[in-house]
Amino acid sequence: MSYHIPTSLTPTNVIVGGATIIVLLFLDRRRTSRGGQPHPPGPRPLPIIGNMFDMPQSKFSLAWSKFGEQYGPLTYLTIPSQNVLVVNSLEAAKELLDNRALIYVDRSSCTMANELLGKRSASLTSIRFLCSHWVLVVGLSNYLVLSPANDFWRKQRSHLKHALSGAAVRSDYSSLLETKARQYLERCVALTILLYGYRLLVIKVHHQPIVQYLPKWLPGMKFKRDAARWEKEIRELEDTVLTLVKANSVRELRSRLLRAHIHARTGMNMVFKNRLMKRNYSTIAGSRSSSASPATETTMQSFIYAMILCPSVQKKAQDEIDRVIGSTRSPTFEDQPDLPFLHAVILETLRWNPAVSFGVPHVSRKDDVYEGYFIPKGTTVIPNAWGFSRNSKYYTNPSIFDPERHLKESPELDPREFVFGFGRRLCPGKELAFQEVWILAASILWAFEIVSWRLCASALRAELILDVVSHPTPFECQFVPRRERLKDKLEVATN
């Protein structure tokens, strides 16, 4: 068989060739900016596909940090229909995301999270793709964290601002958290061995727009089937929350937010007048159990892992607890000011393995210039929290778990400066999260010694997964009761 390769200058060849040149020139122009200002440095993009092959597929934060070593504080990449800016300097992150918060306030809309799970909001008309191989926390589509900065988002943020403020957490949640921590200990005494495992809705998505139109039954479309199943689960969760809210009298509701708004809008016999209102209440209530808890859970896993790796730190924290609290009662928030070393352990846990290891990317709403570099509207900005935590500019021996760094006369950088995000998108649950982790950690250390399972090195084989939500790989450990009566309870429970 022979092929005829057209060499003549036919009108079709001229049109196709011309169009290709225009597209390539256009893509090249996108890299070289407005008014001659260059984009920030970054790996050289290929025509059409840009930096698709430079995008990491796992251990994202590590890859972002490597970009930092090569290109400095800012690394700029392009992938089809998306510009990405990786930020490896805390100063730059603060300038862009805090000081220019109004520009960098948006989120990227995602096919998996927003379209496949059924949200077709007018504000999400343009379906852009974060990158070709990306990991999404699915199930948050109707939740604040992935919402673009629209009215829905603004309303919910303003609710949460009051409901989760430091004062609200102290007055409304302290005793609830103390009770929950005690219940946790009771559950633990019934299980000498803690085998941890958790369910996290994370999926690797190959982002090609066309996939959303392909049928679910095709090979490779499993994630679409999963998305449909998860959507059902999320709706069930929302409905459960609503049923609970409706079933409780307003007086019994612990949440200041729900109390205030149910009173203000509907009175005791509240009626959810429309779907949006229903969604608002259930989203706020549901955010506690879906979007938020993975990060808190992950932080607790990192804490337990660190305690196994650093028995001397664990012992020092326990000595402090024993000195201040003794053995007759479990910790309460009133003990907090007297436990500075424990406070430092929690700070170090947040720093050592930032749960949301490269934040949640912000998206810019208009063109911007930073230190002479042009950052176009629609750029996805990734603050590399894990990179900040490992930067020797901010921390001495950054890979070592060392709470003492927070107790020096001039303490090292407080990780709360970056682990909870930035600007208008700053985590509204940061105060609640800190207190929840504190009371759980205090209670566990008061009640148990945490050791590696059968004292073998299995825990040491674990490693930190630097994905969207960073956690140690599963490991086994033992909670050995430190209190006599606890042991008795344990025996009774086991029998």
Ligand code: HEM
């Ligand atoms: C240790 C635990 C936690 C960590 C490390 C954490 C971290 C974060 C981070 C990095 C963001 C993105 C911020 C940004 O875009 O700049 C975020 C957003 C968010 N967090 Fe947390 N979080 C934690 C716990 C919680 C808790 C307990 C709640 C609720 C009770 C919560 C509710 C939210 C919400 C609703 C958002 C979305 C905010 C928005 O997009 O406007 N988080 N969190």
